[in-house]
Amino acid sequence: MRLEKHNADEMTPLERIYAYEHGLSYDRIPSVPFIGNVRCKVGGMTPEEYWDSAENMVKAELMSYQRFGFDRLGIGPNTRGISDALADQVPDKKQGSLVLDDYSKLEYLEPVNARNDLVIQRFLQAAEMLQESAGEIVPIEISIGGPLTIASFLREIELLLRDCRRNGDKVQKLLRIIVDSQKSCIDAFAQYGVGIAMADPVANPALIGPKLYEKFVFPYTKELTDYALERTGKKVSLHMCGATYSIWKYIEQYQLNEISLDNIVDLDRAARELGKKVPIAGNVDPVQSMLNGTKEEIFADVQKCIELGSSAEKGFHLTTGCDIPDGTSPEKVDWFMEAARLYGKKR
Numbered sequence: 001m002r003l004e005k006h007n008a009d010e011m012t013p014l015e016r017i018y019a020y021e022h023g024l025s026y027d028r029i030p031s032v033p034f035i036g037n038v039r040c041k042v043g044g045m046t047p048e049e050y051w052d053s054a055e056n057m058v059k060a061e062l063m064s065y066q067r068f069g070f071d072r073l074g075i076g077p078n079t080r081g082i083s084d085a086l087a088d089q090v091p092d093k094k095q096g097s098l099v100l101d102d103y104s105k106l107e108y109l110e111p112v113n114a115r116n117d118l119v120i121q122r123f124l125q126a127a128e129m130l131q132e133s134a135g136e137i138v139p140i141e142i143s144i145g146g147p148l149t150i151a152s153f154l155r156e157i158e159l160l161l162r163d164c165r166r167n168g169d170k171v172q173k174l175l176r177i178i179v180d181s182q183k184s185c186i187d188a189f190a191q192y193g194v195g196i197a198m199a200d201p202v203a204n205p206a207l208i209g210p211k212l213y214e215k216f217v218f219p220y221t222k223e224l225t226d227y228a229l230e231r232t233g234k235k236v237s238l239h240m241c242g243a244t245y246s247i248w249k250y251i252e253q254y255q256l257n258e259i260s261l262d263n264i265v266d267l268d269r270a271a272r273e274l275g276k277k278v279p280i281a282g283n284v285d286p287v288q289s290m291l292n293g294t295k296e297e298i299f300a301d302v303q304k305c306i307e308l309g310s311s312a313e314k315g316f317h318l319t320t321g322c323d324i325p326d327g328t329s330p331e332k333v334d335w336f337m338e339a340a341r342l343y344g345k346k347r
Contacts (some may be wrong), residue, residue, distance in 0.1 A: 001062055003137040006069030008341060013071040013138040021315065029306060029318050029344035030071040032281070033290070033336045034239075034260075036323035039064045042330055051076075054126035062133060067330070068337050071317075072139050072237075073130060074197055077123045079145030082181055083153035085112045085119040099154040103170045111180035114188035124188055131192045141237055142189045144182045146200020147175050147220045148208075157202060164212050171216060179220045186224075186231050195234040195257065198224065204242035218250045225255040237281075241322060245269075252277035263321025267308040275312025282309060283321040284336065290324045295335045302339035318344060 005012045010027040011019065019026040040050045043060030050056050061073045077085070087099040090108045100106070114120045123142070130140050151174050152160050163171050186196055202208070203217040225236045235257040242262055244251065251259050252274060260281035261270055270280050282305060284290065289301040302318065309316035318340055324333070 001133055003062060003065055003134040005137065006065070008337075009069055014136070017071065017139065026346050028341050028346070029310070029316065031318040031337060031340035031344060032070050032072045033068070033284070033333050034286070034320045034323045035064060035068075035070075035333055036328075037326050038324055038328055038330055038333060042067055051080075052122075054122040054129065057123075057126040058129045058133065061130060065134065065138060068333050070337060072141055073134055074141045074143055075123055075126050075130065076143055077120050077145075077185065078143045079149050079153060079199070081119050081123060082112065082145055082178070082185065083150045085117045086150075086154060086177070086181060088119070098156055098159075100174070103167065103174075106170070106173055106177075109174075109177050111177055112184055114181070114184040120185065120188065124192075127189055127192045127194055131194065135193060139195060140192075141195040141197040142185070143197040143199065144185050144224075146198050146203055146217075147178045147182065147224075148217055149200050149202040150178045150182075151175060152202045157207075160202070161208060164208065164216055168215070175216065175220055179224060182224055183227055186228050190231045193232075195232060195237065196224075196228040197237040197239075199239040199241075201241040204240065205244060205246045206242045210246040213247050213250065218247075218253075221250075222254060229255040239322070248274050254278070258315075258317050258319075260317075260319045261321065265321075267305055268311075271309050271312040271316065275309075275314055275316070277314065279315040279317065280309060280312045281317040281319040283319065286320045286322050286324045286328075290320060290332050290336065291328045293332070298332060298335045299339040299342070302336060303343045306340075306343045 016026050017030050020030055037047050039060040040047050042064045045056050050060055057075050086109055090099055090105055127142060203213060205213055228236050235255045237257045239260040243264055256278045258279045258281040261283045263283045263285040265283060267282050274280055284301045284305055289298050306318055
């Protein structure tokens with residue numbers, strides 16, 4: 001199956017994004033609802049069936065584009081894939097127990113070799129298949145999660161946050177292994193011409209505060225975004241949960257295609273302040289609008305976000321404020337894209 005331009009649009013996503021970024025005429029604003037497991041429903045499969053098969057990942061992505069016509073395709077390995085690959089190195093794990101219940105187990109961990117790891121290989125296969133089927137039509141991004149969130153999958157979030165204050169050297173050692181694993185993923189996927197996406201919800205300043213962000217998140221995220229641009233030639237799409245105002249001074253230093261913002265962030269303020277430094281994206285409410293909202297409410301939220309975000313000097317992409325929750329009807333995504341085509345036309 002090879003993708004073609006969506007029949008509701010005048011341009012392909014690649015044509016649209018190029019025109020938008022270069023000040024040329026475009027049909028509508030780039031729009032990417034974060035559809036989560038809605039893709040599985042569209043593809044006629046369970047999330048487990050999606051996760052376990054490269055063919056199913058590709059099928060769900062292609063069918064979702066054919067239905068909705070949004071402006072980016074994305075697959076893992078995500079936080080889960082990289083944390084699973086690291087966890088597999090630890091011997092004698094008990095079902096349901098912490099992977100790193102003791103930091104002495106760090107001796108078992110080394111950076112994942114993405115080209116050889118069995119967990120990562122199915123995502124490499126999916127990336128190759130997606131690029132062949134869709135790479136001339138729509139951008140493709142590979143999510144590598146976020147370092148602190150991957151660490152929380154191995155250590156547990158409450159313990160990890162305590163460790164940042166009491167055992168910072170151990171956390172730094174763990175993060176070094178994780179970041180080198182993520183860099184190995186960037187190296188492996190770069191051959192397919194894809195971009196890189198990141199999300200680090202545990203790095204939310206409401207959880208860790210700006211001081212710990214500066215120490216345990218900023219240097220590693222800066223390293224990864226710089227490295228991704230160097231290896232792929234593309235800037236990173238980063239999503240951050242929560243009210244991120246206190247860390248904008250760090251975010252603006254990253255090499256970003258976009259920073260997508262939680263729906264609780266004031267998009268007007270983000271456009272005026274953060275949008276002077278990096279492209280911003282946001283931030284239709286994934287719960288009140290997408291899960292629970294009527295068609296009229298989704299249209300109103302999309303219209304508001306476009307009106308507020310479009311003043312950003314470095315550019316604006318329409319997205320949801322986070323992944324759309326499980327149980328959201330695919331029809332809601334239809335309405336999101338219908339509203340994007342109505343209110344996102346070039347003025």
